[in-house]
Amino acid sequence: MFLGALGTALLIAFHTRIPDATGLGLLLDNAAPWLGLVVPLLLLVALASRSRTSLAVLLVPALTWVLIFGPAIVPLSWTAPAAAAHTLTVSSQNIKAGTGAAAQSARELAANGSDIVALQELDAGSVQRVTDALGAAYPHHFVVGTVGVWSKYPLEGSRSLDLGLGWKRALSTRVATGQGEVSLYVIHAASARPNDHVDRDVMLEQLAAVVRADPHKNVMAVGDFNATSTDRAFAEMSTVLEEPNQDDGLFGFTWPRAPFAMMRLDHVLVRGLDVTSNTNVEAGLSDHLAVRATVNLPGD
Template identity: 75%
Template sequence: MAFHARVPDFLGLGLLLDNAAPWMGLAVPALLLLAVASRSRTSLVVLLIPVFTWLVIFGPAIVPLSWSAPRTGAATLTLSSQNIKAGTGGAAQSALELAEDGSDVIALQELDAGSAQRVSTALEDVYPHHFVVGTVGVWSKYPLTNSQPLELGLGWKRALSTQVDAASGSLRLYVIHAASARPNDHVDRDEMLRQLAAVVQADPEENMMAVGDFNATSTDRAFKKISSILDEPNQDDGLLGFTWPRSPFPMMRLDHVLVRGLEVTSNTNVEAGPSDHLAVQTVVNLPGQ
């Protein structure tokens, strides 16, 4: 648990250990049973080592945000993001359900042929501003300016940046659908995350959000490149906020919201549409409020 990121990525072992790191704590109950069966006080004392290690590494991330979240300001922005799963035909359904949840900005990933247009048609009355690049798109109640596609070394574009100009303040928004990651096949994803980190670091904008399907967990060594620059808020009700797979139960958090210069008052997962990913929904105080 403590040194998983230092294990060489030989035959995909590093990737597997990185993503399994939080689940290693499940070994503690089994070790406890063995310690009790052995009737050894020394075993019980030694058992404190993995318990303490897990709490030090993952404990801060499972503390409920609601315990320390700043007070909601006079002007806020609610952003929702989801990988809608290509081929389900559910992009518009996801968008409408996220709109009903009170979203001001909706970011979608894994858009397939025709789905972006269906989303725009479904949302046009309330979300007249949108920008779509390849398989990613953003729909907003507020004007979007300085919108740009991002290649991030992939050879085709599945990321974007835009400025969300609300009446009470603006922020820079990055939306990404990182390349897939599998053992011995995650070079493209690693490069996209590396280049995203470089772009974000060079961006002088003080108020920023980066959202989407990063195809990386918070403990993935490739994700550290971007999470060392931007902050990921805890979940409202605590725990690690796993988003995939939606059924039978989430086991990994591949979908993230990262911020800089913004106060996060709420951060949670919500169900929307037929996707195999849960959506992430975050509320921030607009700058200057």
């Protein structure tokens, strides 16, 4: 019992230190929040043994989980600043290539009040369908390969980012809101599988370097990062941008959409912006939930 409790606490606290042999590190990192489920299992064992000592030992992994993950699951609604007179709402979704539902996703995200719609896994023909679906309300757009952004506001300095891969799955642009510029990044990181996540790791590392060098005060990055916030490869991103909590608390898992989400692979990250809302929404036919965040514009 003692060893089980101690081992669980150590895994929760130090999962990123476990060597990534045969993909073990990747699996542990992304499953880290679920390690807390070991605690109730150990509780059943402790109750069966009727040992007060065992019950006391359970406090170690339980408190470790609360200390590590507790701050991330506090509802944003408890501390979020009030919405200013001018706000910017950004939505992002991996629409899943082959569903034919890119335009549906775009329309539903626009209907939710998005000023900017960012999509990943765009396939042949979907760019024009999305542009037609959003119409004159979103007159500005920029697309790089399978990643695109549609905006009510002008986009300036738009450029593609290859992030070390030799092909482009990311972009950067500046959103000219009239209340100040917001530097926006949209990314679809390479896939991550046990023993096959080097390309993803390189993309996240280089994106972090690009964002760190960005001179703009107000920065936002959205997309499918193919990594959870507990993934060791995501750590560098966390040093340059912050992820706001969810409006209603908990982890905001986005994938898979059915039967229930188990990981948050899709993120909204910010710097220099006050986030008034951050939540997941259903859109289209994708296996990913969309993410949506509202920020106060810098001019307010």
